[in-house]
Amino acid sequence: MSARIDEQHPLQVLQEENFRLRAELAALRDSERVFHALLDNAPVLISTKDLRGTVTMANRHFDILDGYDAAHFVGSNVFELFPHDIAEQLWRNDRKAALEKRAVHEEEQVYHTDKTLHTYMTVKFPLLDAAGEVVATCAVSTDISEAKAARIDSVTDELTGLKNRRYFNIRFAEEQKRAHRDQRMLTLLLIDVDRFKEYNDHYGHPQGDLVLQTVADAMHVTLCRPGDLSFRIGGDEFACLFTSNNVDESVALAEMIRDYMAAQQMPHEANLPYGHVTLSLGLAFVPPDSELGQGAIYELGDQALYRAKHKGRNVVSC
Known part of the structure; x- marks a missing residue:
């Protein structure tokens, strides 16, 4: 009986399998070359x-x-x-x-x-x-x-180097969530230069700029821990966001900023009875589980700042 004409010779089968494997190996090598090219370039x-x-x-x-x-x-x-x-x-x-x-x-x-x-x-x-x-x-x-630097420039106050109100609004909710997660108290500190308009009227805006830069220095020196944030909200208004273990710790940090500024003894004749540049500071405390929003918390800080002014300025108030 003759062999079926469609049967393949074993040698032919091996040759075809060899050809297929060579093709797969070549494709694999091409893939590896592409992979390494991507890695390297x-x-x-x-x-x-x-x-x-x-x-x-x-x-x-x-x-x-x-x-x-x-x-x-x-x-x-x-x-x-x-x-x-x-x-x-x-x-x-x-x-x-x-x-x-x-x-x-x-x-x-x-x-x-x-x-x-x-x-x-x-x-x-x-x-x-x-x-x-x-x-x-x-x-x-x-x-x-580079992109981050450009973004930072857009939220940085040119005069003081502090972040601006726009960045304050961005970070406030983030910091409140972080404090809640870590179960720590968040503190909002608002700062105002006492009788700053009178200072500018008497000493001129260049000197007024120097006062604002000195306030920023006081904030940088005091609030230098990881996570401490300082802002120039506008004009002579500043804000800080930081976490602390308790109210006393927050008040102590605020007092350090007030003391630093007072120690500079920058003359300010209209700021009686002190005769030099001083700061009023108001604190608002946000417990980890607080449900208050940014507006309500800011209002608490603003009320505390008003109390500091009412007490005679150069005061930290809660």
């Missing part, structure tokens, strides 16, 4: 870490970072590669992405080789095995320092 930081915080892959753009060493970066733990405070923020976001099994979008800061601090917008997401378990995290980071 995309102007972003791309890396992966295992669940212990050890870097398992990093593209070449990491050479822009301070302290980068190509021979040791991959295989080292994040706490070995970065200063502790920076490593903590990086690892916290990795852990969040791994534990919650979702992409996390956060701003992160790292130092470049020129020792400048840069801000990156980073998305971190979990990498899963075949069973759906998290085995690592991947991070893709884009430098947003």
Whole structure:
């Protein structure tokens, strides 16, 4: 009986299988080339870490970072590669992405080789095995320092360097939510230069600008903890937002600002009985579980400021 004409010779089958495998391998190599080209040329930081915080892959753009060493970066733990405070923020976001099994979008800061601090917008997401378990995290980071600087300029008071009312309105709700989450008391401090119109009328606006800059200095010196926020609301009106453990701590910080300004002994003949520039300060306290909105809280601070003025100025009032 003759062989069926549609049967393939074993050698032909092997040749076709070999051809198919070669084609798949070539496609895979093309894919790898594309992958590595993206890693090497995309102007972003791309890396992966295992669940212990050890870097398992990093593209070449990491050479822009301070302290980068190509021979040791991959295989080292994040706490070995970065200063502790920076490593903590990086690892916290990795852990969040791994534990919650979702992409996390956060701003992160790292130092470049020129020792400048840069801000990156980073998305971190979990990498899963075949069973759906998290085995690592991947991070893709884009430098947003210039864009952030431009945004900051739009919310910064040019004279004092403090943030302006626009930024105050942006941050107020955020800080209230943060205080609620951390179960800490939020304090709103309002500050007014006593008899500032009379000062400008007598000493001139250039000297008035110097007074406002000195108020900003007093705020910077006193409220210098992470999370402390200071603003120039407008004219000679200033505001601060900060958390504290209790009312006494908040009052003490306000008194430090008042004392700093009084110690400058800037002459102000119309500000009797003191004869120098002084501040009136009003405090409003926001418990962690308060349901008051920004307008109501600001009104409480404004009322406290009015009481300070009514008491004779150069006073902290609650």
